[in-house]
Amino acid sequence: MSETIRTTIAFALFAIALALAPVVFPSGLALTMMSLMGVMIIFALSYNMLLGQTGLLSFGHAVYYGLGGFCAAHAMNYVARNKLGVPLPAIPIVGAVAGLFFGALLGAVSTRRAGTVFSMISLGIGELVAAFAGIQRSFFGGEDGIATNRVKLAPFFGYKFGPQIQVYYLIAFWCFVCVALMYMLTRTPFGRMCNAVRDNPERAEFVGYSTQRVRFQAFMLSAMFAGVAGALAAINFELMNSQAIGAGTSGQVLLMTFVGGIGHFFGPILGAMLITFLQISLSDITKAWMLYFGLLFILVVMFAPGGIAGFLSIHQPLLRNGRIFKLAPSYLMASVPLVALVLGMIALIEMAHHMLVEAASDGAKMRLFGLAFDGASPLPWLVAAALFFGGAFGLKLVWPRIDEAWAVAQAEGKKA
Amino acid sequence: MRKFTLGVCMAALLTAGAANAQETVKMGYIDPLSGGGASVGEVGLKHYQWLADQINAQGGLMGKKLEIIPLDNKTNPQEAVVQAQKAIDAGARYITQGNGSSVAAALSDFVTKFNDRNPGKEVLYFNYAAVDDSLTNEKCSFWHFRWDANSSIKMTAITNYLKSQPNVKKVYLINQDYSFGQGVRKLAAEMLKAKRPDVQIVGDELHPLLKITDFAPYIAKIKASGADTVITGNWGQDIALLLKAAADAGLQANWFTYYAGGAGGPTAIKQTGLQHKVYDIVEGNPNTAIEAAQKQEEEFRAKFGVTLWYPRAVNEMRMFAKAVKEANSLDPKAVALKLEGMTADVFDGGQGTMRKDDHQFFQDMYIRSFGPLDPGAKFDEEKTGWGWKQQGKIAAADTNVPTTCKMERP
């Protein structure tokens, strides 16, 4: 019973957070960003239904997101043109139906196998649909895409959804509904069998389940939620274009889900929020942002394959019995070389970027962390390299202590 | 990392709400600053920063300094909309963008809806390089102004020039398979038929956008068709690779292009050794421009090490400053009303007009060819030692294409 209560509390907190977020972050940019986060949370969770829950690595999930979005955009235009009484908040249902339909259609051919074959078929289908989008212009609108106007739909209790804040709450509502539904799905017989098929497909066959059917059903439901996310994106941007359907978007959702952590239900939520935030704001801070993205991904794969959620969940039992403070001294000790390492790395990347890319036109003078210096002189390079290698070395020195602290804390946690 | 502070400001902005005190006039520059498109976007940014410095040196706009806010749209329309929102949050009432017609369409649409929903907070969008016809035809907007010649104008100019070239007999069309490339193909076929009915179109090819690594098969086809002239709207790697494959196969044809002068184009032509065989259509030629323009060109090249690619950006900013002065206001609506129908001096000499009906700018256009510099010509491209030579000039009046724009004015 306690677990039910804990879950209820978690979802209540989630609802409150969604409701209060615009009060804490009221700026237009924050609203835009949070709206996008809501969309991406649904998208990433739907992807994790495949990767994390069922063990299917897809390279073409954007197909369902995009098709859901295009259908929603057309539906909005159709409703507006014919003055039908359908309000905007009902439009994501169109996305869901579209996602489900295409999930069933393409899933029927792609879920017959698991593993590498599934991944490669998803890659092929992804490329084909993306290319098809370039050919079938009447539906996909060529490069310009399909534009729509959300205000032209019938008002919903007087709301016309012109201002971003209203759109935010619409997305927040759907985000909450979808997250709750997807969480519930994991608690059903079907959800369990997805895990079983992921863990050991052969065994699942010998307890009476057709793994193909389980994969197919997971695929359809996942595509349905991706369709909702796509529809919300169409509402948010009032524009759907073929880039949303392509390999880039498929890669992005993989990145979000993996960085967040595929082993925990809430992992992709964290990943979606972090990556969306970085995507929108990192490009203002550094021109080498794509490099940081790639490095982040590699580092997560190498050092935290459980993603952010995996890292956090190590601390969960400690937090529960109050032993987390035992880790504090070790963390404090590790933070010094870690900060040095990160600062050194950023400095090296930024200086290299400046000297290689910008120095030719802007000169060697540059600013970093508020300091002005000459990128051509050796001193800053020495400092950065010292920070980087010193940090790496220091981290290596203190790492055993952290490992030990973890082990001790965890052992004590188990005893309690 | 001068933008690090900007990033910190932005983080603060998230909590603080929209900026209110407007000490400077802010203009959002929303173009690709990362990924493949960045090579063009970065150069564009230099133009605008340089032009802003010029305006500020002359006292700014109504005494306020003009500030360019660089924003990376990653060549993605949806991302561009987010970046526009960011610009507006930072207090910008003007945005400018050029690379990619799909991004331009998204921005024009966004700005129009935004102004509709936020009366009194209007935002104006200046387009300096997106040439899709639809932006000043069926998709035209009061809040969008275009300084680059649209696709029809460029093709009109090319075909007008071809009228005077009797040795052109067989034309091959090869274009990228997307709306712009298809537009070029259609215009070329129609206009050639009207102006040179004797010319035979021996091939009409559409190839996938930015996906071809080896154009040799296409070149084999062009050769087999016996074409003496190729017309293409290709840009980026698609023009560089196309020309390279042509040189490899020894194809002796004249190339009439929109974008052979783009980043990397001159290097590719020089490599292929096609002397004065590759033509492009532009609004200015440094080697024959008026003296004032040549001086600015020299200054720009000395400062940034790149060619002043966008004379139209200069026109845009000069006319912007002029409109602010005439309106005596920084309000986008007032500025827009002044820009409509404005006639102004053009960077390369002569005058140009912003047509009121569709907000399309008209000026004299030049056909150039690329090859070894003539004696006395000052400017080469991309340090190749080769430069552009003017081959023809098409007067603004001769490119006056009709528009279907039915503009909704506020």
Added chain:
Amino acid sequence: MLQLITFSTLNGVLYGMLLFMMASGLTLIFSMMGVLNFAHASFYMIGAYFGFEISRRIGFWPGFIVAPLLVGVVGALIERYGLRRVHKFGHVAELLFTFGLAFVIEELVNMIWGKLPVDYRVPPSLDFVAFRLFDTTYPAYRMFMLATAIAMFAFLILVLKRTRVGLIIQASLTHPNMVAMLGHDVPTVFMAVFGVGAALAGLAGVIAGPALVTQPAMAALLGPILFVVIVVGGLGSLGGAFVASLLIGLVQTFAVAINGSLKDVMGPVATTIFGELGGVTLAQIAPLLPYLMLVLVLIFKPTGLFGNRES
């Protein structure tokens, strides 16, 4: 017509052989290590850039020898200090590692050599016309590429059929668990395989660089096609990869040469049935055909044309 067919065949075979140079390494790495290496095309790109750097300093020929070796060393280092660490987290993690690696390599290339194509030239010794058919010329450099690719292929066959290492490799292609049982130093074998695979891709890059344009997007353009080749040919089948490479090379080249669309074959009915698709020419959809092949082959024969394993 004859010249079109001749040149299309030559170009198709050349493109196919280039694909095979990369696909052979990729399929080796996949078969022995189980890693679907998304960064494989990135090694091709690094090869081209290394070749460019060396050729402008010392000359093309030293680059031709040294650049692939350097790429091989880079590959081996990446295996040793990156991939090996990830190995214990399973195949998905390994795949994602290479996914991120491809991203990082592209960005580094962007930073070091810029976003524009670099001026990587055909060596003067090969810069002449090989032959002329009617009035179309065929550059000697392309013949040289073809010769290199064929030499490489012959070399691979020799190694595989005549040497002990080749026998071990062949055994492991079909029985991936065998290598470990043979008692060889598995991590070192993996490092060597990865390095050699990378070097092969690097060699392809060195010779393709001057003919196709050397630019940061060249990896992304080819990457997915490589997967198509090894999957269509059959995972773990070198012969399959060879056939699939040629097949895809020829299909793509010939599709470009043919202008037909459904409308031309069926008349105007095509547009009523297929809508816009009816009017699309084969040339327009040429680059799609590999993916269509991929999906169809996997649906009807999940092991690929010549393979006998699914994963």
Added chain:
Amino acid sequence: MSAALTLRDVRKNFGPTAIIRGLELEITQGERHAIIGPNGAGKSTMFHLISGRIGVTSGSIELKGQEITGLAPYEINRRGLSRSFQVTNIFPKLSVFENIRCGVLWSLGYKYSFWRFVDRLRDANERAEQVLDLIGLGARRETPAGILTYAEQRALEIGITIAGGADVIMLDEPTAGMSNTETEQAVALIRKVSEGRTLVMVEHDMSVVFGLADRISVLVYGQIIATGTPMEIRANKAVREAYLGEEAH
């Protein structure tokens, strides 16, 4: 008594090699039947053929009078046959309880249902609890199956196999690799769980075989050379020569 399993002239070739060469076998309902034979005789292959893991080359297999030749494993399972594996085959990331429950769900008709919570399925949970008690893993309820000890995993394997209530149970070497005490516990467990069901088992440990089985079949080189009670098999000359003779040393 009617037959639980009937094999008629079942053959299996891998390429040119015949592994199973005309199996004829009838297993009566309710009996405990052991299959013995030297390594490589085809015992595991025979299990795979019956359970549908691999297809037969020719011949027919009937389960309780119904033809099951060529059906997929899950279809055979739904008809009331459940098996364990020689190499432990469990769901490593799921908890012990979840493992058992996965074995229960289909038989209670929950199929692919995604509209009810699995925790609220009283019958499924009760059944899983019972099985958990039966196999003695109640204390390890929430432990991920992947980190159990080997003997515990073997017990879990049996638990998953019987959880669905199939009336024909096939166990492939259930005591392989166990210590003596562990084996004793396993035998007790097998005796308990096979009550009222048909049990077919492959086993190498002769004390287990002769202690548990009602009847024994001897499989040598892809053919059954003898079937009978333990007494009969002990007395069978051919068996002694072909098989037991070697073992006795």
